[in-house]
Amino acid sequence: MKRNMDLVRHILMMTRDNDMPLEHSAFRLDDGGWSDEEVMYHIDMMNECGLLNATIQKAWGGIYYSATVYNLTWQGQDFCDSVADSKVWHKVKDVIKRGVGSASMDVTVTTITKIANQLIEKISLQ
Numbered sequence: 715m716k717r718n719m720d721l722v723r724h725i726l727m728m729t730r731d732n733d734m735p736l737e738h739s740a741f742r743l744d745d746g747g748w749s750d751e752e753v754m755y756h757i758d759m760m761n762e763c764g765l766l767n768a769t770i771q772k773a774w775g776g777i778y779y780s781a782t783v784y785n786l787t788w789q790g791q792d793f794c795d796s797v798a799d800s801k802v803w804h805k806v807k808d809v810i811k812r813g814v815g816s817a818s819m820d821v822t823v824t825t826i827t828k829i830a831n832q833l834i835e836k837i838s839l840q
Contacts, residue, residue, distance in 0.1 A: 715755050719822060721748055722756060722765075723803060726794040729766055729783050738781040754778035763819060765790035796826045805829050 725741050738753045754770065755778065761768040764787050771780040786794060797803045806825050810817045817825070 715752065717759065717816075718748070718752070718756065719807070721752065722760060723794075723797050725753070725756060725760060725783065726765065726786060726790055727798065729786050730791070730794050736783045738783075741783075751778055754781040757781040757783055760790070765793060793823065793826075796823070796830060802826070802829055802833065 721741075728741060729736060738750060738757060741753045741757075742748045742750060757766070757768050758770045758778070758781065760766050761770060766783055766786050768781055768783045770778065773779050797806065806822065806829055809825055809829065810822065814821075
């Protein structure tokens with residue numbers, strides 16, 4: 715399955731905005747049209763890379779059947795804060811798409827940081 719950074723952002727933003735644990739089905743209610751399997755796969759990856767704390771349950775053969783997200787980690791909060799503004803997020807996606815098509819999490823975070831710094835510089839010079 716291919717990583718979908720819009721889904722990553724969506725999961726982070728919803729988790730940040732809720733005080734209660736969220737079941738995987740809560741994330742697919744958005745207009746994004748994501749399947750249960752896609753949502754649980756992304757929650758699993760995000761849990762593994764330290765963006766959030768979650769419980770993932772798989773059936774025999776590694777098939778997902780449940781995922782619950784509890785909260786964001788410090789790294790997850792930082793990522794979420796960096797892409798909360800939709801203008802920044804769209805610019806990041808555009809830069810990555812024009813540059814390399816897709817990117818690792820490290821490249822995405824670096825791009826977010828550079829774009830945010832450019833916007834801050836632009837505002838501070840006015």
